[in-house]
Amino acid sequence: MHGQPVAAGDAIDVEDRDEIGLVGTKYGCGVAQCGACVVHLNGEAVRSCVTKVSRAAGQKVITIEGLSDKGDHPLQKAWQEVDVPQCGYCQSGQIMAAAVLLKEKPDPTDKDIDDAMAGNLCRCGTYLRIREAIHLAADLQKKKKG
Numbered sequence: 001m002h003g004q005p006v007a008a009g010d011a012i013d014v015e016d017r018d019e020i021g022l023v024g025t026k027y028g029c030g031v032a033q034c035g036a037c038v039v040h041l042n043g044e045a046v047r048s049c050v051t052k053v054s055r056a057a058g059q060k061v062i063t064i065e066g067l068s069d070k071g072d073h074p075l076q077k078a079w080q081e082v083d084v085p086q087c088g089y090c091q092s093g094q095i096m097a098a099a100v101l102l103k104e105k106p107d108p109t110d111k112d113i114d115d116a117m118a119g120n121l122c123r124c125g126t127y128l129r130i131r132e133a134i135h136l137a138a139d140l141q142k143k144k145k146g
Helices: 012-020 074-082 091-104 110-117 127-145
Strands: 038-041 044-047
Touching (some): 038 091, 044 091, 110 127
16 A cells, blocks of 8 residues: 555554654544545545455555545635635545545535535535535636646
8 A cells, every 4th residue: 555565454544654754634423434544446435444455466556645646636725715624534435535536526516515524524524615616616716627
């Protein structure tokens, strides 16, 4: 993972944090209910707390650190502009889930966003700002491409 050898029986998030030192992916519930641990596995949003490294062997795993090496992904910019986080704990999982949504639906409706983000919990209740940031990121992506 990220060019490092890892133990096949561990969950991806354990390897990220403990072995490789990538601390952006958060451990929330440990049972795939909160979404704080979302990473991309071959472009799909998965809960890293329950996804074993052996399942990811030979596949492309992207964590929040890999979304943009400069922190300039449209979602990261939008998150900052809208001032989404309060405590910030869930934000890496929220952003990673939103990135998959925008890849699949570049111009999402409120319903698309609500449906895609329903499994990502925010203790601070910033759901309206999350939705606003996703819409802004969609606009930023369009401007970047156009």
